Amino acid sequence: MLYLIGLWESVRDFIATGGFVLYFVAAALLIMWALMIERWYFLSLEYPKLRDSIISNWEARLDTTSWSAHRIRDAWVSEASEKLNARMLIIKTLVAMCPLIGLLGTVTGMIAVFDTMATQGTGNPRLMAAGISMATIPTMAGMVAALSGIFFSTRLETRVKVAKEKLVDSLPHH
Template sequence: MNYLIGLFESVRDFIATGGDVLYFVAAALFLMWMLMIERYWYLISVFPKVKKDIIAKWDAREDTTSWYAHRIRDAWISQASDALDARMLIIRTLIAMCPLIGLLGTVTGMISVFETMATQGTSNARLMAGGISMATIPTMAGMVAALSGLFISSRLEAKVKLAREGLVDSLPHH
């Protein structure tokens, strides 16, 4: 229990040092990871059933060689591909937004530094240091959040591509 209290206090101190913009970085990071976990869940547990159903429907068809049969095959592949790509654009957008949210923190921190300089002068280094740390911490947090998502999302996109190609290869094109 003491560990959790210490962890909570560390996070609270980090957010107090970096400013309220860190809440937005945390929200973007949370949403990004929830969407990536959902996509992995879809690939592991849902898509194999969808693939199996499409293959069963294709194998049950009498006609697999006509132009109409190929259009039906293409439509099924397209629907499965759309389901595989669902939410991938949102994930990529959140990855791109994390550093930008961090830069927003940089701007607000620098405004705090300039405000301190305007009201207190440049002689109070302690107040200026607080504003500078408020300027750098959100940028670092945004970059770390983006990097954590970038690696996993590239792996996820590769798995999506392999799943799509596996479906296409499973439907013989006579």
């Protein structure tokens, strides 16, 4: 329990040092990881059932060679592909947005530095340090969030592509 309190205080201090923009980075990160975990869950547990259902329906058909049978096959593959790719664009967008949100923190931090310089002069580096921290921490946080998302989202994209190719290969059209 004390560990969690200490962890919370560290996070709170980090956000206080980096400014309000870190809340937006945290929100984007939370949504991105929730979606990636959902996609991983779908690919691991739900999609195999869908794939097996499509394959068994295809193998149960008497006609697998006619034009209409090929259109049915294409429709089933398309439906599975749509379910496989669901929310992947949102994940990729959130990965791309994280560094941009961090740059927004850079801009707001630099505004704070310039505001301090305008009101207090340039002679006191201590007064400018808070604004400089507010400028660099959100940038770092945005890049770290994006890096964590890039790796996992790329793995998800690869799994989606392989799953679709295996489904297509599992539905022979004679």
